[in-house]
Amino acid sequence: MALQFIETSKLPTPWGVFDIHGFEDAETGKEHIVLTLGDVTDGLPVLARIHSECLTGDALFSMRCDCGSQLQAALQRISEEGRGALFYLRQEGRGIGLINKIRAYKLQDEGADTVEANERLGFGADMRDYSLLKVMCEHLNITQVKLMTNNPRKIAAMESQGVEVVERLPLQTGQNPHNAKYLATKSGKLGHLF
Numbered sequence: 001m002a003l004q005f006i007e008t009s010k011l012p013t014p015w016g017v018f019d020i021h022g023f024e025d026a027e028t029g030k031e032h033i034v035l036t037l038g039d040v041t042d043g044l045p046v047l048a049r050i051h052s053e054c055l056t057g058d059a060l061f062s063m064r065c066d067c068g069s070q071l072q073a074a075l076q077r078i079s080e081e082g083r084g085a086l087f088y089l090r091q092e093g094r095g096i097g098l099i100n101k102i103r104a105y106k107l108q109d110e111g112a113d114t115v116e117a118n119e120r121l122g123f124g125a126d127m128r129d130y131s132l133l134k135v136m137c138e139h140l141n142i143t144q145v146k147l148m149t150n151n152p153r154k155i156a157a158m159e160s161q162g163v164e165v166v167e168r169l170p171l172q173t174g175q176n177p178h179n180a181k182y183l184a185t186k187s188g189k190l191g192h193l194f
């Protein structure tokens with residue numbers, strides 16, 4: 001992993017004008033983003049969300065998952081706090097990519113759960129690599145976070161990169177009949193806290 005900071009600019013959104021910081025991984029060619037609001041460099045705990053890319057949920061309003069709803073809720077909470085960071089990591093489909101996620105959806109249509117579907121395709125249940133966070137946090141001088149997540153792996157991931165998680169804030173939103181089984185599998189098999 002050879003992540004490098006590239007550039008910062010402004011991103012006006014319905015939740016306020018964020019700073020957008022672009023990073024590039026020279027090894028994989030993947031580009032990642034951090035959105036920040038307010039001064040996050042002052043050493044105080046930062047309200048934060050680690051969000052993994054979900055094109056279908058984030059941009060196309062899919063109700064098969066809770067991703068789009070969580071993304072909006074996180075931006076809303078950061079806006080209310082007036083300060084925070086959203087790490088948008090390009091790890092589509094928990095790291096298996098978009099087309100493989102569609103293959104996994106097909107298997108789920110036929111009865112598999114989200115973990116079994118990944119396994120049938122030859123992947124682990126969660127292929128994400130959070131080592132990118134170290135460079136991002138160092139660049140932004142973020143040393144402590146209040147993390148919006150239901151996923152204990154993300155807490156461990158932050159801490160293994162040297163960032164203290166001083167508080168976990170549940171982020172439960174976007175439940176609907178289409179994602180009920182998916183959410184049940186996340187708590188039953190992936191250890192999500194609800």
Ligand SMILES: Nc1nc2c(ncn2[C@@H]2O[C@H](COP(=O)(O)OP(=O)(O)OP(=O)(O)O)[C@@H](O)[C@H]2O)c(=O)[nH]1
Nearest residue numbers: 051052053054065091092093094104114149150151
């Ligand atoms: N393989 C696979 N990935 C999925 C499926 N549905 C959603 N995803 C991906 O799962 C990831 C969801 O990531 P996050 O929003 O970070 O959620 P999380 O790990 O459940 O943790 P929190 O939301 O923080 O509790 C995104 O990369 C989605 O593309 C699915 O059915 N199969």
